[in-house]
Amino acid sequence: MEQGNILACCAINVAEVYAGMRPKEEERTSAFLGSLDYFPITFAAASLAGELKRDFAKKGATLSLADCMIAAVAIQYRVALITDNVKDFPMRDLELFRLPS
Numbered sequence: 001m002e003q004g005n006i007l008a009c010c011a012i013n014v015a016e017v018y019a020g021m022r023p024k025e026e027e028r029t030s031a032f033l034g035s036l037d038y039f040p041i042t043f044a045a046a047s048l049a050g051e052l053k054r055d056f057a058k059k060g061a062t063l064s065l066a067d068c069m070i071a072a073v074a075i076q077y078r079v080a081l082i083t084d085n086v087k088d089f090p091m092r093d094l095e096l097f098r099l100p101s
Contacts, residue, residue: 010038010041011040012073013070048072049069050068052071052072056068056090061090063088064088075093079095084098
C-alpha cells in the first residue's frame with residue numbers, strides 16, 4: 001500500500017555506497033540510487049553539519065563529518081533518516097527510523 005513516502009539520498013550517501021560497492025554490483029546499485037529522490041547539500045546544510053560536529057565535540061562526542069552532513073541534510077529538508085546506526089545520529093532535531101534487524 002502506498003503511503004506517500006519517498007526514498008531519497010544526498011551526495012554523502014551516494015559516495016559511501018560507491019566506496020563500498022563491488023564491481024558486479026555497480027549496474028543494479030546505480031539504477032537503484034538513480035531511482036531515489038536527491039537532496040543537494042546546500043550551504044545551510046553544510047554549515048549546520050559543521051555546527052553539529054563542533055557542538056557534539058564540545059560535549060565529548062566524536063561524530064564523523066559524513067554523518068553530520070547526512071543528519072544536517074535530513075534536518076534541513078525535514079525528512080526522517082532511516083539507519084541501522086542510530087548511535088551515530090544523536091541529534092535532537094533529527095527524526096530517526098531504525099532499520100529492522
